[in-house]
Amino acid sequence: MTSMDWMEASSDISLPPSETLVLHLDGFDGPLDLLLDLARAQKVDMARISILSLVDQFLAVIEGARRIRLELAADWLVMAAWLTWLKSRLLVPNAAGDDLEDGEMAAEALATRLRELNVIRTVAAWLAARPVLGQDVFARGVPESHHEYDRSRVIIEAGPFVRAYLEAIRRGTKSSPYTPRALTLWTVQDALRRLADMAGSLPDWTTLEQFLPDHMDSPTERRAALASTLLASLEMARGGTIHLRQDEAFGPILVRQGSAYADRTA
Amino acid sequence: MSENLDPVSPKPKREPDEDSLRLAEALVFASAEPVTPHGLARVLAVDLDAGSVLAALRARYAGRGVELVDAGNGVMFRSAPDLAPRLRKVIESPRRLPRVAMETLSIVAYHQPVTRPEIEHIRGTALSQQTLDSLLELDLIAPKGRRESPGRPTLWGTTPAFLAHFGLKDIRELPRREDLLLGMAPPRLIPEILPADLQAPPDAV
Amino acid sequence: MSENLDPVSPKPKREPDEDSLRLAEALVFASAEPVTPHGLARVLAVDLDAGSVLAALRARYAGRGVELVDAGNGVMFRSAPDLAPRLRKVIESPRRLPRVAMETLSIVAYHQPVTRPEIEHIRGTALSQQTLDSLLELDLIAPKGRRESPGRPTLWGTTPAFLAHFGLKDIRELPRREDLLLGMAPPRLIPEILPADLQAPPDAV
Numbered sequence: 001m002t003s004m005d006w007m008e009a010s011s012d013i014s015l016p017p018s019e020t021l022v023l024h025l026d027g028f029d030g031p032l033d034l035l036l037d038l039a040r041a042q043k044v045d046m047a048r049i050s051i052l053s054l055v056d057q058f059l060a061v062i063e064g065a066r067r068i069r070l071e072l073a074a075d076w077l078v079m080a081a082w083l084t085w086l087k088s089r090l091l092v093p094n095a096a097g098d099d100l101e102d103g104e105m106a107a108e109a110l111a112t113r114l115r116e117l118n119v120i121r122t123v124a125a126w127l128a129a130r131p132v133l134g135q136d137v138f139a140r141g142v143p144e145s146h147h148e149y150d151r152s153r154v155i156i157e158a159g160p161f162v163r164a165y166l167e168a169i170r171r172g173t174k175s176s177p178y179t180p181r182a183l184t185l186w187t188v189q190d191a192l193r194r195l196a197d198m199a200g201s202l203p204d205w206t207t208l209e210q211f212l213p214d215h216m217d218s219p220t221e222r223r224a225a226l227a228s229t230l231l232a233s234l235e236m237a238r239g240g241t242i243h244l245r246q247d248e249a250f251g252p253i254l255v256r257q258g259s260a261y262a263d264r265t266a
Numbered sequence: 267m268s269e270n271l272d273p274v275s276p277k278p279k280r281e282p283d284e285d286s287l288r289l290a291e292a293l294v295f296a297s298a299e300p301v302t303p304h305g306l307a308r309v310l311a312v313d314l315d316a317g318s319v320l321a322a323l324r325a326r327y328a329g330r331g332v333e334l335v336d337a338g339n340g341v342m343f344r345s346a347p348d349l350a351p352r353l354r355k356v357i358e359s360p361r362r363l364p365r366v367a368m369e370t371l372s373i374v375a376y377h378q379p380v381t382r383p384e385i386e387h388i389r390g391t392a393l394s395q396q397t398l399d400s401l402l403e404l405d406l407i408a409p410k411g412r413r414e415s416p417g418r419p420t421l422w423g424t425t426p427a428f429l430a431h432f433g434l435k436d437i438r439e440l441p442r443r444e445d446l447l448l449g450m451a452p453p454r455l456i457p458e459i460l461p462a463d464l465q466a467p468p469d470a471v
Numbered sequence: 472m473s474e475n476l477d478p479v480s481p482k483p484k485r486e487p488d489e490d491s492l493r494l495a496e497a498l499v500f501a502s503a504e505p506v507t508p509h510g511l512a513r514v515l516a517v518d519l520d521a522g523s524v525l526a527a528l529r530a531r532y533a534g535r536g537v538e539l540v541d542a543g544n545g546v547m548f549r550s551a552p553d554l555a556p557r558l559r560k561v562i563e564s565p566r567r568l569p570r571v572a573m574e575t576l577s578i579v580a581y582h583q584p585v586t587r588p589e590i591e592h593i594r595g596t597a598l599s600q601q602t603l604d605s606l607l608e609l610d611l612i613a614p615k616g617r618r619e620s621p622g623r624p625t626l627w628g629t630t631p632a633f634l635a636h637f638g639l640k641d642i643r644e645l646p647r648r649e650d651l652l653l654g655m656a657p658p659r660l661i662p663e664i665l666p667a668d669l670q671a672p673p674d675a676v
Contacts, residue, residue, distance in 0.1 A: 029365075029366060029369075029389060029390075029391045030389065030390045030391025030392075031390060031391075032389065032390025032391065033389070033390060033391065035390075075391070113388070113390065116388055117388060117389065117390065119376070119443060119446045120369055120372045120373050120376065120388060120389070121369060121372075122441070122446050123372040123375070123376060123440060123441060123446065124365065124368035124369045124371070124372040125368075126440075126441055127368060127371065127372060127375075127432050127440075128362075128363075128368055130432045130433055130434075131347040131350070131433055132362075132431060132432060132433075133344070133430055133431045133432070133433065134359055134360055134431070135350070135354075135359045135360070135362060136347050136350040137335075137344040137345050137346070137347050137350065137433070138344065138345040138353060138357060138359075138497070138500070138501030139298070139342060139343070139344060139501070140295060140296075140297075140298070140343060140500060140501070140548075141357075141500065141501050141502045141503040141504070142502075142503055142547065143296060143297060143298035144295075144296035144549070144550055145296070145298075146296060146550075146555065146558040146559050146560055147559075147560050147561075147562050148559050148560065148561045148562065149561075149562050149563075149564045150561050150562065150563045150564065151564055151565070151566050153563060153565040153566070154565055154566050154567065154568050154609055154611075154636075155565040155566065155567055156567075156568060156573075156576075156611075156636045156637065158637060158646075160567075160573060161573060161576070161577055161580075161637075162577070162645075162646055162651060164570060164573035164574040164576075164577045165574065165577030165578065165580075165581060165651065166651060167570075167574060168574035168575075168577065168578055168593060168594045169593065171594065171595055171596075287536065288535060288536030288551065288554065289536060289554055289557060289558070290536070291535060291536030291537055292536035292537055292550035292551060292554045292558060293536075293550075293558055295536070295537045295548065295550055296550045296558065308560075309557050309558060330493060330496060331492065331493030331494060331495070331496030331497035331498075331500070332496055332497055332500045343500065345497035345500060345501050346493065346497060349493065349494055349497045352494060352514050353494075353497055353498060353501060353514070355513070355514055356498065356502075356510060356513055356514055357498070357501050357502060
């Protein structure tokens with residue numbers, strides 16, 4: 001349905017010869033649109049549309065169109081089929097009263113829809129005939145603004161305010177430079193100092209564990225201290241300050257004052 | 267405007283003077299939107315009636331190249347319609363709305379608030395996205411909530427820009443259905459075909 | 472405009488008539504750009520001089536609420552400058568505080584009276600002078616004496632304006648810290664971190 005050629009299709013056009021109409025089918029916005037144009041072409045009061053003759057005309061148009069172009073849009077064919085049914089009901093009502101009523105109600109419903117569409121089309125034409133802003137009448141090309149925006153005030157809402165406080169507190173406690181985690185791991189230097197201090201007072205072979213600092217609460221701290229002390233003891237044993245001995249694999253490591261220590265203190 | 271005043275003791279208003287006419291002229295000229303009497307009253311001295319000032323201004327511009335016209339519940343300046351052919355030569359104007367868009371707009375104006383399926387039902391054909399988009403883009407229609415029915419379809423209605431676009435003061439200025447249907451049998455309500463709300467008169471807006 | 476004419480044989484021009492004034496008025500009104508005499512000449516009858524028409528239009532609008540003024544090499548309508556102050560409409564568009572300022576303000580509110588180093592301590596980062604200045608300028612915080620400790624740092628607290636912003640009668644109407652910090656692991660570290668006085672509940676203010 002093109003919108004370009006609505007000008008031709010809109011007003012009270014008299015019904016063109018059917019060949020021409022076939023070519024114009026695309027100019028109608030659906031079957032109802034064509035039906036309305038056919039109805040208007042009856043040049044009778046819209047209240048007294050003859051549905052029967054309308055049906056005949058519509059079917060003729062569709063038939064003509066099909067002869068030229070087989071690929072007619074589905075909604076046209078659906079309408080054609082429905083109108084064929086309607087025609088049969090109106091012409092040869094079945095003995096059963098229901099069918100008669102069916103046909104009459106359907107015809108009335110169709111007439112109502114056509115009247116409604118006719119109203120709408122009249123309104124559209126009425127609107128289009130008015131001076132339209134931007135087409136027939138023009139507004140000020142360069143409106144001026146005398147608005148002044150006062151941004152001096154601030155808006156503080158309780159929600160964001162409270163959230164800001166929470167965020168500040170959270171971040172502050174998380175990454176505050178005033179909260180260094182005390183480094184309680186026993187370093188090799190610590191162990192060297194302690195070993196050197198204590199080596200002199202060693203009576204005999206003593207297990208390495210004896211040289212660990214007191215108050216090693218966590219297993220991590222204890223393991224770190226043990227590793228550092230082992231390293232320190234190896235270093236001191238290399239210099240001869242102490243002797244190390246391990247009787248069996250994974251057995252306790254024993255420490256004794258070395259000859260170098262004795263020499264130095266002698 | 268009288269709203270500004272104590273209703274019990276309405277002070278007599280002065281006749282519009284030259285100063286108030288200048289002010290009203292400048293305000294309406296500057297504004298991109300229609301200016302309401304209330305908006306004018308805000309800048310006028312309290313002992314002046316905005317309505318009278320606008321009436322005097324309208325009289326002053328009668329017959330000129332620019333006229334004061336009603337739009338929505340306010341007024342705006344517009345070029346005189348008779349100059350359109352000559353102005354169009356130099357002022358770029360957007361393309362006219364195609365018939366589909368005009369009909370869709372008319373349906374929305376008459377049946378608002380209305381859903382897209384209802385519009386399609388009345389026109390007997392599908393409503394293209396393009397048509398809807400162009401009406402939305404021109405700010406002629408706007409969503410007006412949703413219908414509380416299955417699928418909750420969007421309801422459409424016309425905008426203040428719609429009124430300004432067609433120089434209408436009020437949606438009620440549209441031709442009455444009764445006048446359009448003159449000579450026709452009053453449409454029998456057929457609920458199976460048309461939803462009841464489609465039958466609502468336009469002044470139900 | 473003379474450009475349109477054969478310079479050798481300039482035809483004598485008519486005096487501007489009402490029709491040409493209407494057209495010029497409408498054109499200048501509706502144009503988005505200043506209208507040049509050349510642009511006007513395109514829609515005027517050839518025996519009219521655009522310059523004279525614009526001059527006549529300018530004279531007609533002299534002293535009115537809207538004036539014809541030069542712009543570029545054309546003319547446009549402008550509301551009269553003397554009316555600007557009366558047309559001005561101040562629209563309040565309050566800002567939001569930046570996050571840093573908001574956090575600082577909240578710390579002052581909850582920990583007042585509080586020194587700058589303490590604020591920095593709590594936020595875990597330095598406080599810019601700019602932030603402090605902006606809060607001072609907005610009258611949200613104010614100095615509340617000095618702490619009697621080395622350096623005698625200034626103590627900060629919130630102002631009545633701060634309470635007014637929230638519509639609070641009293642600083643105690645703020646949500647309690649205990650309620651806010653719910654769910655946060657009771658910070659074991661705080662006693663070591665915060666000086667004792669920072670631990671005062673907000674209602675100690």
